[in-house]
Amino acid sequence: MVLLDDNFASIVSAVEEGRRIYDNTKKFIKYLLACNFYEVVLLALCVIIFRDPLLVPFVAIQILWINLVTDSFPALALSTQETESDVMKRKPIDESLLAGIKGFIIWAGVIGIATVGTIFFVFQRVDLALAQTLAVTSSVIYQMLRSLSCGRLKPFDLRVN
Structure with a gap:
């Protein structure tokens, strides 16, 4: 780190900015991996189940x-x-950027499987266009809810100081 002034506050500010960048990068990566994994699971399971x-x-x-x-x-x-x-x-970060992503990926797979079940049910009773509309709508809703859950790295804390 190169200091342009003799102020300790510059170091504190640089560390804080570095942690913000790290946290936001982690949120960004968790969101994109979970959402794209959901889409892959959805497409793969539909091809396997419908065999067409x-x-x-x-x-x-x-x-x-x-x-x-x-x-x-x-x-x-x-x-x-x-x-x-x-x-x-917080203590200094000593973990991978992808640490804790497994839960997000597993949850995306579970939601993908539930969506495929719903699509299968709708497709058997109505038509393909309605099932595709349901898939797109559920995918958009899932991704918007996932973006809200990725907005904070730590879970809610309801304790009062």
Whole structure:
């Protein structure tokens, strides 16, 4: 670290900014990995269950819309969040950037399986267009809820100081 002045506050400010960047990068990566894993699980399971590559939950334009709109804007918002209030009270970071991602990935798989079950149920009773609409809508809702849960690295703390 190169100091341009003789002020200790510059070091504290630099460490705080570095932790903010690290935290926001971690939020961004968790969000994108969980959402994209959800889409992959959804597509793969539908191809396996329906045994027809034409009976997919999304058509190409829907995948593009989901990836451009519901992936990019929430991820951008996560990457530009303000510093959390307790960032300087934490110990120095000694973990991988991907630490704790397994729970997010497992949860994305579970939601993907539940969505496939719903799509299968709707497809058996109605038609493919309604099932695809359901898949896109549930994917967008899942990704918006996931962006809210990725907004904070630590779980809620209801204790009063």
